[in-house]
Amino acid sequence: MTFFLTLAGLLVLLYLGVPMFAAMFLLSLGVLWATEGAVTLLGELVFGKLDSYLLVAVPLFMLMAHFMVRGRVVDDLFGTAHTLLRHVRGGLGIATVAACTVFAAISGSSVATALTIGKVAIPQMLRYGYSRxxxxxxxxxxxxxxxxIPPSAPMILYAYVTEASVGALFAAGVMPGLMMAAMFALWCVLTERGSGAPPAAPTLPGVAGEGPGEGPLPCTGRASLAEIVAALKRSIWALTLPPFVLGGIYFGVxxxxxxxxxGALWALILAVVVYRQLDLADLWEGVNEATRTAAMLFMIIVGASLYGYMLTKLGAPQELAAMVASWGLSRTGFLLCMMVLLFLLGLILETFSIILLTTPVILPVLDALAIDKVWYGILLTLNLEMALISPPVALNIVVIKAITGAPLSEVNRAVVPYLLMLALGTLMLLAFPGIALWLPRLLGY
Structure with a gap:
């Protein structure tokens, strides 16, 4: 009960407009002061939580993504996927999913993936007959x-909180990621017209209909062997980054x-030497953006650390474990309850906050029910994906609105099928843990 009361207090502060990190910080200070009359060891607690070598990876992955975007590497990724798939029914949609999949293995950020691929893909899809x-x-x-799909900033944070293996989490995300990509691609095939639809005028303000390169992409007919070879040659350098980064982790390099x-260094070399698209202003902007992201994350970690310390002092984790035991919930029952709770939190909180708010509290329950932390981490990540397209705090929806200027209600309706597919994917993973755990076990984690 303690956890839910403090959560209710936190939600009230958020509703009043208090930033997430400040709400957790102030609530925790107030409760500790009221219950203990003092707040001790605050400095040591904050320094101990931030003094982690693993956390450095988050801004570095963001920096790597920025270099790839500014270097126009993403244009070639989408162009190659389109060349290979343009003759298939719904081919542009499948190409968009394929480009998202590859860029996901570069950026580690959903918002960066939606923003980057969306700028390239949406004008093309609208021009060639796709519905808005x-x-x-x-x-x-x-x-x-x-x-x-690894690398993933939320997975790194989850590994930091739970002391799970980052390599195992990254490996566990591959098969569910490919499964969801296949489901999204199949939906495009079933619901959209073929890529050969006649070009239409752009239907959004300011959309010129230009894709990667110097003009609109040809969207009719099967690509010739020469076109395929040319597209692969253009994107070969971009395609070296995922195996370089992930292979180095999996093989212990x-x-x-x-x-x-x-990875950030390799992306910088590609952008400067191969693509020649990155200047000093872009470099500065990338460093500045990565720094802001890291500062935001670290402030949330500080607030969540104090919040977790407060809950531990009040005995909330033990209380939650005892409550689950008294209810006689099975492992599956507990996970279903957690999925519902995570979905509800995803309606109002962003990904980092959800991880830091819930994970420390339920760790004793995971241990008591012998729930694999890697498996739970992927279930958590799928719920975080739903949070990204679940209004009102749906960052990917905000990104699409910013790109297109479309009404928010229209974008909200557009994401409903994908929200349902993510829910189906979560249930499949809940029923068949091997979807996530097969590859980590194969690699010896």
Whole structure:
């Protein structure tokens, strides 16, 4: 009961407009002062939580994504996917999902994936006959793959909180990520017209209909062998980054932090030397953006650390474990309850906050019910994906609105099928843990 009372207090502060980190910080200070008359060890607690080598990976992965975007590497990724798939019914939608999948393995960010791919893909889909709802939905839904397909910033944070293996989490995200990508692609095939639809005038303000390169992409007919070879040659350097980063982690060459650093360096070299699109202003903007992201995350960690300390002092984790035991919930029953709670939290909180708010509290329950932390981490990530397209706090929906200027209600309706597919994917993973755990076990984690 203690956890839910403090959660209710936190939600009241958030409703009043208090920033997330400040709400957790102030609530925790108030409760500790009221119950203990003092707040001790605050400095040591904050420093101990932030003094982690693993956390350095988050801004470095963001920096890597920025270099790839500014270097126009993403244009070639989408162009290659389109060339290979343009003759298939719904081919542009499938190409968008494929580009999201590859960029997800570069950026580790869903918002960056939706923003980057959306700028390229939405004008093309609208020009070649896709419905507005179909175009908006596939970018918003496909963008969520950014935190499921490794590398993933939320997975790194979850590993930091639970002391789970980052490599195991990254490996566990691969098969569910590909499963969701396949479901999204199948939806495009079933619901959209073929890529050969006649070009139409752009239907959004300011959309010029230009895709990667110097003009609109050819969207009719099967690509010739020469076109396929040319597209693969253009994107070959971009396609080196995921195996470079992930292969280094899986084969023990890099730690996740070292992989983020070397990946950012490799992305910088590609953008400057191969694509020649990155200048000093872009470099400065990338560093500035990564720094702001890290500062935001670290402030949330500080607030969540104090919140977790307060809950521990009040005995909330033990109380929750005892409550679950008294209810006689099975492992599946507990996980279903957690999925519902995570979905509800996703309606009002962003991903980092949900991880830091819930994970420390339920760790004793995970241990008591012998729930694999890696498996739970992927279930959590799928719920976080739903949070990214669940109004009102739905960052991917906000991104699509910013790109297109479309009414929020229209974008909200567009993401409903993808929200349902993510819910179905979560249930499948709940029923068949091997979808996530097969690859980590194969790799020896």
């Amino acid at each position: 709802r179909g175009a908006f939905g596939v970018v918003a839904g496909g963008g969520t793959l950014g935190i499921l 890099f730690t996740p932090t070292e992989a983020a650093g070397t």
